[in-house]
Every structure is written in structure tokens, then in C-alpha cells.
Amino acid sequence: MWSLQNLLFIICIALRCVTCEAGVIHVTGYVGREVNVSCSYDEGYESYEKYLCKNDCGDSDLLITTSNSSKNKYSIHDNKTSRIFTTTISDLHSVDAGKYWCGVTRTGKDIYTEVELKLVPDSCCDTVTKVQSYEGYSESVSCPYESQNSLKYICRGNRPSTCLQQALITSDTKQNGRFRLDDDKMSGTFTVTINSLTRNDSGSYLCGVQRNSELDVFSAVELEVEEWCCVNSTKINGTAGNPLTLQCPYPPQHWDNRKFLCKGDHRNNCSDMVTSQSRFTLQDDAASSSFTVKVTELEAADAGTYWCGSDSQWRVGNYTKIELSGMLDTFV
Ligand SMILES: *[C@@H]1O[C@H](CO)[C@@H](O)[C@H](O)[C@H]1NC(C)=O
Ligand SMILES: *[C@@H]1O[C@H](CO)[C@@H](O)[C@H](O)[C@H]1NC(C)=O
Ligand SMILES: *[C@@H]1O[C@H](CO)[C@@H](O)[C@H](O)[C@H]1NC(C)=O
Ligand SMILES: *[C@@H]1O[C@H](CO)[C@@H](O)[C@H](O)[C@H]1NC(C)=O
Ligand SMILES: *[C@@H]1O[C@H](CO)[C@@H](O)[C@H](O)[C@H]1NC(C)=O
């Protein structure tokens, strides 16, 4: 037979567990990384010893105390100003997940706060958005989010734990070299634009949104930058003083575009010769998908790289590049 005293004792324990359950501290960490477990304590206990223990908090469950603040993969720091002591657990493994207690040593019963540590893999995500682009182009990556007033960022790879630290750009900087971040709060999307893409920009990216007391939220993007197809290079020798005709085939789908002959090492910043020099005249022959440029009298300064232009945006297509040389070797 249970005495009334026993029954009251059981009720008391049950009540205590209900109240302590409400005070459970939930902490989430990444496997392989570290996590901080912070517990606050009441005024007056600043000088008392603090500790972290596991499971039932028996003698063998004690992990670390402020009396010896670094042990194995545990370290502890007591901030007496903020009355928060923080235990750092590094090199997290799945066996580290589970129940912990933050304790304050005192005469009589110690003060406990329950901690529940959850571990998640340091990788992301089940769904990946694929984006395809070409060398030299600009491409935008859209990252949807839910929480409004938090920091947004993007990083390479798919490691959430180091993403913010290695961010290419954040919503605080907005522009960093070839990267720009635009935040559209109305639609809950931030967009990262990368200019002058190279093949090296291909790979995985993570969009991150910072959260205060929980792990940041991520979405994954896979960017594939393809070679800007396909430049056909031809070399031509010219003779100073003589006329020359350049042949420029162009992609049939450009038949209706404005045609131009452009000089410069790079197609992005070459200059149109036909509009700037009267010695150059252009004739389009849409039927053969090509145009010709006649130069009346070559000059030594005409040597260089030319691009047969049929799309001012230089969208993907087959283009012709002409290396003109030889004028200096010849005497008229
Ligand atoms: C844990 O706290 C330390 C000290 O404040 C900090 O340097 C470290 O980045 C924190 N680690 C994590 C995973 O938040
Ligand atoms: C603190 O812990 C280290 C490593 O376990 C041990 O070598 C050292 O004796 C301890 N110091 C004290 C004061 O307990
Ligand atoms: C302790 O906490 C206070 C208030 O949060 C902070 O200003 C201070 O830098 C912290 N001290 C240490 C040593 O972390
Ligand atoms: C691309 O990456 C490789 C290896 O990381 C490097 O050697 C090369 O210079 C990079 N190319 C460009 C155009 O950045
Ligand atoms: C490159 O241009 C030359 C001269 O116009 C032409 O004979 C050749 O077929 C072209 N090659 C390709 C792959 O288009």
C-alpha cells in the first residue's frame, strides 16, 4: 500500500518534470563541427562552480567544470557579467546528440537546466536548383526566403556550417566585385547576380538566411557555366596600301540583326570599324548567312584582332574571329 506521503512525493516529481520540460534549452549543431551550449543562472551564483553533464548526471557523466575549463573536446567559459556560462563541444559525432544538464554546484541540491542537443549533417539540400549560363555572361540566382529582417548571403560549396564565414556577398555589402545581391522583400526573394562568368564559376552554391537562435536556413543552387560556343579563328595576311575583303559568316538565326565588324582583343570591348572608318564598307548577304567587309587601303595600324558581329549581346552562337597581320613585312 502506498502511503499518502509517497503519493505526494510522486506528484511532486511529476510536477517538477513538467516545469523543467518547459525550461529545456534546445541546441542544434552540425556533425563534425562545434556547438555552443549557453545556460544562464540567477544573480548571486557568479562565484559558484558551473558544469555540463550528460544523461542522468551521475559521477561518470560529468563532462566539464569551470574548475578545469578545458577537457578533451569540451571547454567552458563563465561570463559573470551576463551570468551565462557557455560550454563548447567540438568535433561533434552522432553519439553526442541527446540529453545534457547545465549545473551550478551548491550545498544541498545543485541547480539544473536541461539541454537537448540535436545534430544535423553539415550538407545541404535535398532539392537543388540548376542554373545554366555561358562564359562572359551575367547570370542571376534567385533565393527564396521566409524571415524578413535577417542577413542574407551566398557561398560556394554545400557546407552550411562555414557558409556565412566564407560568403561571397551578404545583404550588408550588396556589391562585391563581380557579385551583386538584391533583396526583394515584397516577394521574399533575394537575387545574386554574377557578372563576367568563367568556367570556374561552375559548381555548387548555398543561399543562406540567418536566424538568431537556430541554425540558418539554406537552399542549394548548382551553376553550370558552359564555354561560349564557338569561335572560328582565321588568320589573314594583308599588304599595306592594298585593298582587302574580309569574309564574315554568321549564324543563320542572326539574319535580321545589325551586322558589324569590331576590332579589339576581346569581343566585350571591341570597337566598330565600319561606323568609325570610311575605308571600311560592309555588305550583308543574308542568303549565304555571311557579310563581307571591304577595306579600300590597308594601313599598318589595321593589324590586330577583328570580330564578325551579328548580335550586340554576343549571345551564344558561332562567331568568326579574324587575326589580321603581315602589313609591316611588306613594302609597296
Ligand atoms: C562558440 O562561441 C565562440 C566564442 O564566443 C565563438 O567564437 C564560436 O564561433 C561559437 N561557435 C559556434 C558554432 O557558434
Ligand atoms: C584538468 O584536466 C587536465 C586534463 O584532463 C588534467 O591533466 C589536469 O590535471 C586537470 N587539472 C585540475 C586542476 O584538475
Ligand atoms: C560577457 O557578456 C557581456 C554582456 O553580454 C559582454 O559584453 C562581454 O563581452 C562578455 N565577456 C566575455 C569575456 O565574453
Ligand atoms: C580556374 O581555376 C583554376 C584552378 O583553380 C586556376 O588555375 C585558373 O587560373 C582559373 N581560371 C580563371 C580564368 O580564373
Ligand atoms: C571556319 O571558317 C573558315 C573560313 O571561313 C571555314 O572554311 C571553316 O569551315 C570554318 N569552320 C567552322 C568549324 O565553321
Ligand SMILES: *[C@@H]1O[C@H](CO)[C@@H](O)[C@H](O)[C@H]1NC(C)=O
Ligand atoms: C602570313 O605571313 C607570314 C610571314 O610573312 C607567314 O609565316 C604565314 O604563313 C602567312 N600566313 C598566311 C595565312 O598566309
Ligand SMILES: *[C@@H]1O[C@H](CO)[C@@H](O)[C@H](O)[C@H]1NC(C)=O
Ligand atoms: C576588355 O575586356 C577584357 C575581358 O572582359 C578585359 O580583360 C580587358 O582588360 C578589357 N580591355 C579594355 C581595354 O578594357
Ligand SMILES: *[C@@H]1O[C@H](CO)[C@@H](O)[C@H](O)[C@H]1NC(C)=O
Ligand atoms: C555551331 O556550328 C556547329 C557546326 O555547324 C553546330 O553544330 C552548332 O550547333 C553551332 N552552335 C550554335 C550555338 O549555333
